[in-house]
Amino acid sequence: MDPARRHHYLEALGLEAWSLRRAPAAEPLAVPDAGTAAPPADWDSLRAAVAGCRKCRLCETRTNTVFGVGPLRAPLLVVGEGPGADEDAKGEPFVGRAGKLLDEMLRAIGRSRQTDTFVANIVKCRPPGNREPAEDEAEACRAYLERQLQLVQPKLIVALGRVAAQRLLATDTPIGKMRGQTYRWGPEATTLMVTYHPAYLLRNPADKAKSWEDLKRIHRFLNP
Numbered sequence: 001m002d003p004a005r006r007h008h009y010l011e012a013l014g015l016e017a018w019s020l021r022r023a024p025a026a027e028p029l030a031v032p033d034a035g036t037a038a039p040p041a042d043w044d045s046l047r048a049a050v051a052g053c054r055k056c057r058l059c060e061t062r063t064n065t066v067f068g069v070g071p072l073r074a075p076l077l078v079v080g081e082g083p084g085a086d087e088d089a090k091g092e093p094f095v096g097r098a099g100k101l102l103d104e105m106l107r108a109i110g111r112s113r114q115t116d117t118f119v120a121n122i123v124k125c126r127p128p129g130n131r132e133p134a135e136d137e138a139e140a141c142r143a144y145l146e147r148q149l150q151l152v153q154p155k156l157i158v159a160l161g162r163v164a165a166q167r168l169l170a171t172d173t174p175i176g177k178m179r180g181q182t183y184r185w186g187p188e189a190t191t192l193m194v195t196y197h198p199a200y201l202l203r204n205p206a207d208k209a210k211s212w213e214d215l216k217r218i219h220r221f222l223n224p
Contacts, residue, residue: 039147043072046147050124055140058125058133064091065125068148070118075222076111077154077190078102079145080121080197081163082133088126093119098198102160105198105211109219118152120145122167138167149186156221157190161197168192179214193218 040046050065066083069092086096094102094113102119103112111117123133123141149157159165162175168185169178169192178194185192195214196207 039143041147041151043151046144046151050144053124053140053144056125056137058123058127058137061128062125063088066091066093066121067124068118068120069093070113070152071116072118072151074116074118074152075155076117076218077149077152077157078106078117078119078160079157079164079168080119080160081167082121082123083126084130085126093121094198097202101198101201105215108212109215109222111222118148118154120148122164132163133167135167146186149190150188153188154190156218157185157192158218159192159194161200164197165194179210180217191221193221 040049047067050067053059053065066087080093083093084096084098086099087093093099106112106117113119122138122145124144127133127137157168159168165175165178166172169183171178175194175196179196181194183192183194184190193214195218196204196211201208201211
């Protein structure tokens with residue numbers, strides 16, 4: 001990893017530099033089957049299907065669908081909970097303050113949405129008032145995310161925040177207990193890890209040190 005990138009991010013968080021260590025082998029945990037829906041199998045048709053989707057009530061209040069962004073093949077797939085007001089307006093995920101912090105987090109481990117990270121959400125439409133996506137809304141979008149996973153073919157999925165992690169893994173386990181664990185998700189049983197959502201870190205900067213530990217673990221996994 002470029003030391004300059006790492007130093008820049010650590011300075012922003014007020015944290016000390018770290019030394020890379022070999023992580024212990026993680027034990028995969030089984031999670032429920034991700035479903036059997038079969039949306040279009042190519043990017044253009046999938047994007048069109050999402051743009052015209054009316055599977056749940058969120059279609060009634062959206063300005064734009066938020067499909068996702070990044071290279072069509074990537075080793076890392078990052079999943080948030082859903083679009084906010086800025087994302088709904090632009091049709092792109094993570095474009096506000098939280099998006100800027102996400103970009104800094106990725107940059108610190110030598111990654112970016114422009115080169116090797118695909119960024120998506122549990123739901124493709126903004127929940128009114130930025131509320132949490134309901135279970136049925138997440139389920140309506142599940143097949144789209146699964147298809148994106150199959151097309152991107154990542155080595156690792158990272159769930160950003162409690163809502164994304166709990167919806168993906170069908171659990172009510174607190175995020176504090178999910179961090180540091182390794183899960184499997186989707187038809188390909190892709191490795192999944194959990195960390196804090198950037199918006200949460202903006203509200204709770206004391207937990208940025210914990211997020212840095214998660215980022216180091218992600219980096220070690222992607223760079224054995």
